[in-house]
Amino acid sequence: MLEITAAPIELDTLVRAVRTDACGAVVAFAGVVRETSPDDPRPVRRIGYEAYPALALRQLGEIADATRAAFGPLEIAIVHRVGELTLGETSIAIAVAAPHRARAFDGCEYAIDEIKARLAVWKQEVFADGEREWRANAVSRDEAAPST
Amino acid sequence: MRVRVLAFARLREVLGFGERDVEVAPESTLDALWAQLVPAAQSASALRASTRFARNGAIVDGSAALLDGDEVALMPPVGGG
Numbered sequence: 001m002l003e004i005t006a007a008p009i010e011l012d013t014l015v016r017a018v019r020t021d022a023c024g025a026v027v028a029f030a031g032v033v034r035e036t037s038p039d040d041p042r043p044v045r046r047i048g049y050e051a052y053p054a055l056a057l058r059q060l061g062e063i064a065d066a067t068r069a070a071f072g073p074l075e076i077a078i079v080h081r082v083g084e085l086t087l088g089e090t091s092i093a094i095a096v097a098a099p100h101r102a103r104a105f106d107g108c109e110y111a112i113d114e115i116k117a118r119l120a121v122w123k124q125e126v127f128a129d130g131e132r133e134w135r136a137n138a139v140s141r142d143e144a145a146p147s148t
Numbered sequence: 149m150r151v152r153v154l155a156f157a158r159l160r161e162v163l164g165f166g167e168r169d170v171e172v173a174p175e176s177t178l179d180a181l182w183a184q185l186v187p188a189a190q191s192a193s194a195l196r197a198s199t200r201f202a203r204n205g206a207i208v209d210g211s212a213a214l215l216d217g218d219e220v221a222l223m224p225p226v227g228g229g
Contacts, residue, residue, distance in 0.1 A: 031229050049228070052156060052221050054205035056228075080228060092229050112229060120202070120221075121228025122157035134158045136225035142200065142207050 001077035002060040004051045004121075009079050014095035018075035023097035027104040029112055031092040033085045039135060042127040048084040049091060052120040056080070062144065063114045067096070070147030071107045074098040078111060080121055091123075110147060117141050149174055149216035151181070158224045159199065162186075172214060178203070179210035181220065198225050 001017040011030050019026055033047045064076045075097040085091055094111050098104040115121075117139045124134050153170050160166045163185060172181055178201045186192050201208055202221040214220065 050157060051228070052154065052202070052223065054219075055202050055207070055221065058205055116229040117226075119226055119228040120156075120223060121226055122224065123227035124157070134224070135227050136198075137227050137229065140225045 003079045004053050004056050006083045009090040009093045011093050014077040014093050017077045018095045018097035025101035025104040026097045027108040029094045029108050030090045033087050033089050044125050045128050046084050046086050046126040048124040049082045050122050051082050055120040059119050066144040067107045067111050071103045074107050151214050152219045154221045156223050159222050176214050178212050
């Protein structure tokens with residue numbers, strides 16, 4: 001399950017998608033819209049996300065492959081939401097299932113780091129005063145990072 | 149020849165369009181397309197330095213040549229997650 005969607009994300013859907021009888025660990029991550037911006041003192045009320053789906057879906061496949069290449073066999077699901085989200089809504093969800101917990105934790109962290117660095121998605125913070133600002137992530141690059 | 153240009157996020161606002169067909173000279177590169185679309189200005193080089201290109205859904209650099217009918221994406225630094 002690798003998706004860009006305008007529909008609300010249910011984390012449990014991803015958990016169900018990755019769970020297998022061979023996996024003793026499932027790690028699930030949700031990134032949610034928060035009130036504070038690292039770049040601005042004004043309270044955030046909403047975040048608008050937009051994607052270039054033709055590229056982002058290809059990148060999600062690459063990130064899933066790179067996660068497996070780095071940590072070994074695992075099941076992974078990633079869903080990124082687009083549209084305008086309010087506080088507390090899930091913008092990104094990842095679930096990783098693996099035989100043991102270390103691989104699941106490591107794989108999940110690696111996948112979200114890759115997504116933050118290169119997925120073709122953009123966000124715009126909307127403040128309480130109605131103003132909007134585009135925000136870039138701290139790390140930006142085109143290719144997969146090594147796992148170490 | 150003609151290419152389809154997509155502009156995302158802040159670049160859409162800077163360029164004034166999100167999607168447009170653009171006539172370019174045969175054998176144009178992405179850098180040439182950029183120069184055609186973005187007027188030379190004080191801020192243009194900083195804008196170019198932070199921009200990534202994709203051609204037909206794959207990341208390429210500015211030296212990549214264009215073909216008639218290509219879909220080109222102009223992308224500012226990403227903000228997903």
